[in-house]
Amino acid sequence: MKKLAPIPSGSLFFAPMEGITDETYRKVIQNNYPEWDYLATDFLRVPSAGRYPNKHLVRHFGKELYELSEIQAKTMFQILTSHRAFTGEMVKQIQDLQFPWLDMNIGCPSPTVCKNQGGSYLLTDLLSLRDLVRSIRQGYTGRFTAKIRIGYSDTKNFDDSIKMLNDEGVELITVHGRTRDDMYKAPARWEFIERAVKLSQVPIIGNGDVWSTSDIDRMIKETGCHGVMVARGALKAPWMAQDYRLGHFHPTKKETTTKIKQFFTDYRSLLEAENISVRGLLKQSKSVSRFMLDGIEGCEMVKRQLMLSQTVPEFYSLVENL
Ligand SMILES: Cc1cc2nc3c(=O)[nH]c(=O)nc-3n(C[C@H](O)[C@H](O)[C@H](O)COP(=O)(O)O)c2cc1C
Structure with missing residues (x-):
């Protein structure tokens, strides 16, 4: 070993x-x-x-x-x-x-x-x-x-x-x-x-x-x-x-939302490359987004909408519009 x-x-x-x-x-x-x-x-x-x-x-x-x-x-x-x-x-x-x-x-x-x-x-x-x-x-x-x-x-x-x-x-x-x-x-x-x-x-x-x-x-x-x-x-x-x-201890809201979008672009493309089902893609995307919007000013409603979203395009357009 x-x-x-x-x-x-x-x-x-x-x-x-x-x-x-x-x-x-x-x-x-x-x-x-x-x-x-x-x-x-x-x-x-x-x-x-x-x-x-x-x-x-x-x-x-x-x-x-x-x-x-x-x-x-x-x-x-x-x-x-x-x-x-x-x-x-x-x-x-x-x-x-x-x-x-x-x-x-x-x-x-x-x-x-x-x-x-x-x-x-x-x-x-x-x-x-x-x-x-x-x-x-x-x-x-x-x-x-x-x-x-x-x-x-x-x-x-x-x-x-x-x-x-x-x-x-x-x-x-x-x-x-x-x-x-x-x-x-x-x-x-x-x-x-x-x-x-x-x-x-x-x-x-x-x-x-x-x-x-x-x-x-x-x-x-x-x-x-x-x-x-x-x-x-x-x-x-x-x-x-x-x-x-x-040493980046105080990110702005804009910096954070940009990172969230980038994260989901990469995550989605990897999941799609693995031929995950549409249902699986939505489920996994929701799971990993669970805490992401916590504490970000003005995002409480989007957080709820993400969790309630019924389709992949709905979920991802909410992310895009953050
Ligand atoms: C969704 C979820 C799944 C977890 N699964 C595991 C696991 O598979 N193995 C493990 O050792 N701990 C697991 N944990 C515990 C975490 O690794 C960690 O010990 C715990 O959440 C405390 O850390 P935190 O306060 O930073 O969240 C899990 C925690 C969460 C929230």
């Missing part, structure tokens, strides 16, 4: 987002905003019986992107698993396919996932989580990282979870500063990111409530984290890393 270069401090991560960060979306991000240092696939659920064909894993990562070693080096392949799933089998496939970076999702709050004892539910029982982490580490020689929440209903296991992941050979930990019960609404508690930095020997990536370029700076200063991962803020402004690197 190819050894990856260490992750520099101050790195910016585009977060995994189910239903969003598929191959097409990541291609737009990589082509237009290469200032994101790292990206992630959304999670691939480990099956509870049998195995996926190899081509399913490659498709999840992106068939074209799989051919590019520099993209493999900057993209974590994320899995979601539990004790009931065939983790060893999937890890072997990931190893055999030579994906150099495997990330374990220990934060998913979905009721179905937690009912099956996966995602953030794993934080309730650190001994069993340790067994699972250990078995992945033993079967995989590439970079193994984990993304966690600060707890399930409370934070009593937080310190021990960070220590355990360190002891079991996890090489980087992303801390989303919310418990499972907080879901996405409660304010992210950055003090836990700071706490993880103090407890951990391996790099900590901070995540939660980064909505602007100034928030990136603030998170690094307040928590001492090694890097910052952005999810909904990056969906709102996929160019956030570029603005950050250019």
